Amino acid sequence: MKGKLVIFLLLLTNSLFAQSEWPIFRGNQQLTASVExxxxxxxxxxxxxxxxxxxxASPVVKDGAVYCGSTDGFFYAFKLNGDLLWKFDAENAIEAPAILLDGKVLFGSLDGWLFCLNQTDGGLVWKYKTDNQIIGxxxxxxxxxxxVVAVGSYDYFLHGVDLKDGHNLWKYESDNFINGTPALYKNKVVFGGCDGFLHLVNLETGQVEKKIELSxxxxxxxxxxxxxxxxxxxxxxxFAVDLEDGSVSWTYDDPEKNLPFIASPAVSANYIVLGNEDRQLYCFQRKDGKLVWTKRLSNRINSxxxxxxxKVVTATMDGMMFMHxxxxxxxxWSYEIGSQMVSSPAFYQGKIIIGANDGRIYILGEK
Structure with a gap:
């Protein structure tokens, strides 16, 4: 009974946390993009x-404000009604989502800088240089x-940086570009790269603990x-990968459809949902990878x-949004934004917030 109560309280806490803020790409440090x-x-x-x-970039949200960078080289903070709070000139395009942490906003740019700003006014606290672009x-x-703040770069390294002052704590070298966002597992992060491996790196030491080949x-x-x-x-x-023993628990593979999964998965207690370049939205059972359903949408799915x-919300490359x-x-439900979307939606207090290639960030809700 005690164990069930603890699990219930954790689920309740996570649910309340996710509804009151969306402080990182995919909503939480495990990158599940799933809220009750x-x-x-x-x-x-x-x-x-x-x-x-x-x-x-994908927007993040906290305390009634949206934070997102643009390829125009500026990072913006604005209210949910669209009123600007502040903007910061990063002097280069921004494709990486930000994180909101301890009153700070951190994000990377295409010239390899990791910026740390004050959340309240956008003032620069510090910046840290990598040797190539940051897009995750x-x-x-x-x-x-x-x-420890961990960020991947196209310089092949995962960088460990001290939040307090931005100095380097360690660097872990992979074998190719690092595109995505590392997901937190205990005191470690897990990330895949263009080297075909899933890396499990200890954030306290910067040492790799497992390197799992995905081919x-x-x-x-x-x-x-x-x-x-x-x-x-x-x-x-x-793939479903067991992080304790490094084995692949199950794999979905349709040899007749071998287009890329650019999108990241959304994972609930029982289901996994993600889109593909083949225009299909896939839903798997989490426990065994069994395909539950697929839906062909209007265009490729990179968001x-x-x-x-x-419910599941998905955006497509022809400017459509769908709810299943x-x-x-x-x-x-469906809604036409009318411009390509590679930005992924954030959820905040009953609203969906997403950016598009027309330079606009859209806030959708119930009037």
Whole structure:
């Protein structure tokens, strides 16, 4: 009984946390993009915010404010009604999602800088240089003495940086570009790279603990539930990997459809949902990888879906957004943004927030 109570309290805490903020790409440090909440099937445009170039980064949200960078070289903070709070000139395009951590905003740019700003006014706290572009979000681990921020770069390294002052703590070298966001597992992060491996790196030491071969490029970010990581690759395979023993628990592979999984998975207690370049939205059973349903959408899917309660929201490359029933795949809603979307949606207090290649960030909710 005591164990069940602890699990219930953890689930309740996670649910409340996810509804009050979306502080990182995919909503939480395990990158599951799944919350136990309610989402209307009658979403409408309630506000938007315009920048001067494409939005490829995914927005993050906290305390009624949205934070997102643009390829116009500026990073923006604005209210849910679209009013600007502040902007920061990064002097180069921003495609990486930000993280919101201890009153700070951290994000990478295409010229390899990791910036740390004050969340309240956008003032620069510090910046840290890598040797190539950063297109994935950072993640973090709070230790006894310091908070380590981990970010991957196209310089092949995962960088461990001290949140306090931005100095380098360690660097872990992979064998190719690091595209995605590392997912937190205990005091470690898990990430895939263009070297075809899933890396498990200790954030306190910067040492690799496991290096699991998946055979081909991994462009997306993994999601972690319990001791398993879920990730797709560039050949259209999707894996469940046991992080304790390093084995592959199950694999989905349709040799007739070998287009890439660019999108990252959304993972609930029972289901995994993600889109593919083949225009299909896939739903698997989490425990064994059994295909539950697929739906062919209007175009390629590079944006990563989110699960809100019993519903899934997905964006496509032709500017459409869709909502499906999680268990059956029934289409419940669609909306035409009208511009390509590689940005992934955030969920915040009944609203879906997403950027598009017309330079605008859209806020959809129930009027």
């Amino acid at each position: 909440s309610e989402l209307s099937s009658l979403l409408q445009l309630i506000a938007s915010f315009q920048t001067d170039d494409d939005i490829k 979000s950072a993640n973090w681990h709070k230790g006894a003495e310091q908070t 081909t490029y991994v462009a997306s970010s993994p999601a972690i539930v319990e001791h398993e990581a879920y990730v797709g690759d560039y050949d259209g395979r999707f 990563s879906s989110v699960i809100v309660g019993s 029933a999680l268990e059956t795949g029934e289409e419940l």
